[in-house]
Amino acid sequence: MLLPVIMAGGSGSRLWPLSRQLNPKQFLALADNLTMLQATIARLDGVVHAMPCLICNEQHRFLAAEQLRQMGLEGAQILLEPEGRNTAPAIALAALNATEQGDDPILLVLAADHLIRDVPAFHAAVQAALPLAEAGKLVTFGIVPIHPETGYGYIQRGVSLDTHSFAVARFVEKPDFETAKEYVDSGEYFWNSGMFMFRASRYLDELKRFQPTMLEACREALVKGQQDMHFVRVDREAFAGCPQDSIDYAVMEQTESAAMVALDAGWSDIGSWSALWDVSGKDEDGNVFRGDVLSESTQNSLVYAENRLVATVGVRNLVIVETKDAVLVAHKDAVQDVKKIVEKIKTQGRNEHFNHREVYRPWGVYDSIDNGGRYQVKRITVRPGAKLSVQMHHHRAEHWIVVSGTAKVTNGERTYLVTENQSTFIPIGQVHALENPGVIPLELIEVQSGSYLGEDDIVRFEDRYGRT
Structure with missing residues (x-):
């Protein structure tokens, strides 16, 4: 049986x-109405x-689980990495x-953040x-290149194995x-896609041959781990001792059994x-617009408006991305340096x-819509049930105002309903709790006031999602 393994780290x-x-x-x-993860799963239909x-970071476990739930895949297993150690x-x-x-x-090892436009060719x-x-064989998928690209590694093909596959030179x-x-x-030469196919035991055999310390650390981390609902939590200490390396360096560049299948499927x-x-x-001017965008004399630009109107006049070859708390303006030729801005944000605290x-x-979402020295205002949405x-x-103290739906509130020894x-x-x-007993989303405004408003000022006594 073919087991899709979807890597959702990064x-x-x-x-x-x-x-x-x-x-x-x-x-x-990014590319359509499905998330990148959901699109990766959806393109498996027909196989x-x-x-x-799914393999993801522990920080993303509820986000991943919710996106799988939306696709009817509540039973899918999610392996949680306490920290990234590479592929x-x-x-x-x-x-x-x-x-x-x-x-x-x-x-079938796939990355959760790739786009493939020609699904039949992928199949x-x-x-x-x-x-x-x-x-x-340990098979990798080599992307047929459409232009010289300096951002990807390459695979040189060796002797032909059949019409579509080659040994890896x-x-x-x-x-x-x-x-x-x-x-x-x-x-x-082909672009290295980072997608692979091999039997589980063959990969483990080659890992034992070339990276025995890595294999034993992973085995110990799994043995000492625990099942938490549909999550598999690997042991943090054992996994922290695992060498950090990509599958390319650890196995594929060393094995004599590497093969490549050419893939020409509109990959990115x-x-x-x-x-x-x-x-x-x-559009006819080479622009890509998302959200509420008005333009005049704008060419070959990408404008992404998440929260408000973005207007452009007399610009070309720009990337403009607006979110609720940040705006990026960059030349298309310089977008690889966006990561330098991220590093500056981190450095500045x-x-x-x-x-x-x-x-x-795991219960819904909140939006921090305003804050000051001793107050914070959030819009909270709690899913039904x-x-x-x-x-x-x-x-901090909290004041809750229900906008729509019904809230079941535990406030000390009392439990009562609060309606619109x-x-x-x-x-x-x-000691308190908030629950949505209804069948429609619960929307409320929370006003926090106090000397410290950080998310780490939460003492949990009971949690159905396994958080401490």
Whole structure:
């Protein structure tokens, strides 16, 4: 059976300010109405496969689970990495998890943040790779290059194995432009997609051969881990001792069993705003507009308006991205340097790299709409049937005003309902909880007041989502 293993780690810093540490690009809807993760899963329709296995950072567990739930995949297993150790250990966790359950599936390893526009061509490449994987090959998918690209590694093809596949002659690092042009002109080189197919046991055998310390650290982390609802939590201490390396360096560049299937399917890793412009539909002036945008004499630009009207006059070749708390203006040729802005934000102790004003939680979402020295105002949405933890705060009081729906409030020893246009007050130090007992979303305004308003001033006594 084919087991899709979807790697959903990474921060996507080049797509700031839309992509943030707690809500990176794989969880965003960039190319269409589906998020990148959901689109990755959706394109598997038409391929016979088992329930996907998702690997993501522990910080993203509820975001990932909610997006799977929206696709009817509540039963999908989610492996949680306490910290990123690159792709080789992540895939090892998935392979070990599968084989220790008594199976030895063929793994189809996919990144959650890639765009593939020609889905039938992708399916054909998967089918071409299957017999190779069944024969013990470690298969990678080489993208047929459409131009010299310095942002990707390359794979040089070796001898032909069949019509669509080759032995791998070598992997090469990201080249300079002249070298990339030589690669593309030769017809022997392909972009390294970071997608793979192999039997779980074969990958583990090669990992044992080339990276035994990594394999044992991953095995220990999984054995000492625990099941938490539909999450598999690996042991933090054991995984922290795992060597950090990509599958390319750890296995693929060393094995004698590497094979490559050529893939020409409109692939992009959408690694920058200019890449998103490249793959998006454009108007007659070469512009890509999202949201509320008005333009005059604007050409070859990407404008993304998330929250308000953005107007442009007399500009060209720009990327303009507006969110609730940040605006990016960059030349299309310089968008690779957006990550330098992110580093400056971190260095200055700011938090615009970390999260949006809107923060997703397992029970819903909140939007910090205003704040001052001793107050903060949030708009809170609680999903039907969801409940916030039973908690208290040492430094703040809270005033809740229900805008729509019905709130079930625990306030000390009392439990009562608060309906539309009603309010309630939670004093400092009072144990409390908020629940939506209805069938429509609960919308309320929360006004916090006190000497300290940080999210770490939460003492949880009970939580149905397993948070401490």
